[in-house]
Amino acid sequence: MSDSVLLRERHGAVLCLTFNRPEKLNAFNDAMSQALIDALAEAEVDRSVRAIVLRGAGRGYSSGQDLEAFMRLRSQPNAVSVAEHLRRSYNVVATKVRGIEKPVIASLNGIAAGVGLSIALMCDLRIAADDVVLTLGFSKIGLVPDGGASLMLPLLAGFGRGLELAWTSDRIDASEAHRLGLVNRVVPAGELEVATLALAQNLAEMSPAAIGLTKRAFNRAMIPHLAQWLENEALLQEEAASGPDLLEGVQSFMHKRKPAFAAR
Numbered sequence: 001m002s003d004s005v006l007l008r009e010r011h012g013a014v015l016c017l018t019f020n021r022p023e024k025l026n027a028f029n030d031a032m033s034q035a036l037i038d039a040l041a042e043a044e045v046d047r048s049v050r051a052i053v054l055r056g057a058g059r060g061y062s063s064g065q066d067l068e069a070f071m072r073l074r075s076q077p078n079a080v081s082v083a084e085h086l087r088r089s090y091n092v093v094a095t096k097v098r099g100i101e102k103p104v105i106a107s108l109n110g111i112a113a114g115v116g117l118s119i120a121l122m123c124d125l126r127i128a129a130d131d132v133v134l135t136l137g138f139s140k141i142g143l144v145p146d147g148g149a150s151l152m153l154p155l156l157a158g159f160g161r162g163l164e165l166a167w168t169s170d171r172i173d174a175s176e177a178h179r180l181g182l183v184n185r186v187v188p189a190g191e192l193e194v195a196t197l198a199l200a201q202n203l204a205e206m207s208p209a210a211i212g213l214t215k216r217a218f219n220r221a222m223i224p225h226l227a228q229w230l231e232n233e234a235l236l237q238e239e240a241a242s243g244p245d246l247l248e249g250v251q252s253f254m255h256k257r258k259p260a261f262a263a264r
């Protein structure tokens with residue numbers, strides 16, 4: 001699988017994985033999800049990697065699923081279901097990010113949307129540039145949050161605020177994201193790379209056993225049913241995508257107009 005959509009860079013014990021489709025704001029196509037899955041799998045067993053950073057090339061972190069690519073695939077006769085698409089891509093990413101017993105840090109610049117934001121929320125820590133904008137975006141295209149967002153949003157921001165963000169897809173800025181607990185730290189945009197590496201390097205120098213077992217403890221305490229939850233999201237997304245709203249939502253996005261959803 002080509003790695004050009006995902007750049008790998010080592011800074012000592014820190015592995016930086018950079019989403020690299022900047023012309024699409026690093027929207028995920030199948031090649032990028034698979035490259036991420038492969039890179040995480042390798043990093044998990046590579047003892048020399050002691051912290052992992054996920055970040056985006058260009059003016060954003062990620063805009064989520066590549067909607068054009070998704071609709072193209074969906075129109076093919078042998079297209080997999082939406083649930084199967086999630087099982088093969090984002091659910092594997094989410095499971096890996098939580099399962100790797102090393103720090104996984106999302107370094108957020110510009111924009112994080114859709115499942116790009118979900119993956120960031122799945123990470124252990126998030127550090128954001130002060131000009132970042134976060135938006136879930138799913139509701140605008142008739143979908144439900146996936147990639148683990150329906151679990152991590154209420155966990156990080158609380159039930160009411162999480163549900164509000166999921167329903168409205170409001171764009172929130174860095175200080176609001178920080179206030180809500182969605183990001184750990186906010187730094188000036190020009191310092192994001194240096195600050196992210198400093199945080200990752202600091203964690204990489206700590207006891208790998210203490211770091212890894214602490215992550216296991218937090219996973220067991222707060223998200224013991226991750227696999228079941230991700231499958232639940234896949235089934236709900238399948239149901240959401242079976243109606244007319246996904247098509248209307250995506251078309252409205254592509255034509256840069258407001259969606260007009262019919263009564264259910």
Ligand code: LHQ
Nearest residue numbers: 023024025027063064065066067068070113114115137138
């Ligand atoms: C894009 C995208 C994109 C393609 C920007 N795709 N081109 C799960 C299961 C099943 C189905 C689908 O998905 C999922 C998981 C998901 O992630 S669903 C949610 C998918 N993501 C979204 O709905 C977000 C869509 N994008 C946006 O709302 C905006 O582009 C954001 C808020 C990310 C950024 O807004 P702006 O800064 O104003 O940039 P822009 O909209 O002008 O985008 C720049 C270009 O990137 C533009 O292309 P163009 O040729 O006009 O320059 C966009 O069409 C393209 N792009 N996101 N997800």
